[in-house]
Amino acid sequence: MDDWIDYYDSTHTIYVSKLHRDLHFQIIARDIIGYIASPEATVLDYACGEALSASEVAAACGQLILAEPAPGVRGRLIARFAPNTKVRVRSLDDVRKMHDQSIDLVVMNSVAQYMTTEELDAALINVRRILKPSGKLVLGDILQPHVGMGRDVVALLSFGLRHGFLKDALIGLVSTALSDYRQLRARIGLKRYSEDEIAVKLKAAGFASQRASTNIGHNRWRMTFIARPPLVR
Numbered sequence: 001m002d003d004w005i006d007y008y009d010s011t012h013t014i015y016v017s018k019l020h021r022d023l024h025f026q027i028i029a030r031d032i033i034g035y036i037a038s039p040e041a042t043v044l045d046y047a048c049g050e051a052l053s054a055s056e057v058a059a060a061c062g063q064l065i066l067a068e069p070a071p072g073v074r075g076r077l078i079a080r081f082a083p084n085t086k087v088r089v090r091s092l093d094d095v096r097k098m099h100d101q102s103i104d105l106v107v108m109n110s111v112a113q114y115m116t117t118e119e120l121d122a123a124l125i126n127v128r129r130i131l132k133p134s135g136k137l138v139l140g141d142i143l144q145p146h147v148g149m150g151r152d153v154v155a156l157l158s159f160g161l162r163h164g165f166l167k168d169a170l171i172g173l174v175s176t177a178l179s180d181y182r183q184l185r186a187r188i189g190l191k192r193y194s195e196d197e198i199a200v201k202l203k204a205a206g207f208a209s210q211r212a213s214t215n216i217g218h219n220r221w222r223m224t225f226i227a228r229p230p231l232v233r
């Protein structure tokens with residue numbers, strides 16, 4: 001396994017049970033819907049993963065573009081959402097070729113940590129290009145430098161406790177500790193950014209940004225940022 005895209009294309013154990021996976025995607029969809037400003041909006045979910053609740057997001061907007069780099073995941077997305085005419089599935093190469101100023105909302109949730117800093121910078125510049133002047137980017141689930149893996153464990157256990165899958169969460173933590181995830185996290189690692197570092201990156205890509213009061217998803221130790229093209233006066 002070479003990188004995180006390979007990992008997400010494999011039969012990984014990041015979701016400890018079907019209930020955990022379903023709840024994860026339901027919560028992400030609910031949070032994405034909260035950022036949709038109009039029922040006509042064109043929304044891009046950048047590195048969407050399995051996006052199991054994407055139909056709900058599609059119902060709340062005009063068009064939903066699901067972009068995913070992992071080819072196996074993308075194949076499943078194409079099959080799953082073929083009947084839904086509001087959903088389009090694309091690769092990240094396709095996203096690089098999208099028209100200027102064509103998207104109202106881009107959501108990049110739980111992705112930046114897997115990218116190199118160069119990949120993230122290039123992705124932000126491309127997102128800035130394809131966003132309409134009135135559009136916004138929501139950059140979610142950013143890991144902070146001083147918050148260690150222990151918080152991820154606590155966040156998963158309390159998520160499991162709240163929703164009745166604590167036992168599966170404990171078993172899942174053990175299998176993750178013995179899995180490719182642990183090895184990749186030790187070998188390649190996850191990128192962490194402070195609030196200021198993200199603000200600087202977003203500014204360099206041509207955005208004005210602010211931190212959201214809550215993170216997308218269930219992990220309250222991670223950060224979400226809302227970035228917009230600056231107003232031209």
Ligand SMILES: C[S@@+](CC[C@H](N)C(=O)[O-])C[C@H]1O[C@@H](n2cnc3c(N)ncnc32)[C@H](O)[C@@H]1O
Pocket residue numbers: 004005008009028046047048049050068069070108109110111114115116119
């Ligand atoms: C934790 S999943 C997040 C999926 C979804 N956005 C969510 O919030 O549930 C991480 C996603 O990042 C993608 N990914 C991993 N490495 C990447 C990279 N270097 N560049 C772009 N995407 C990457 C994976 O294919 C996967 O879809």
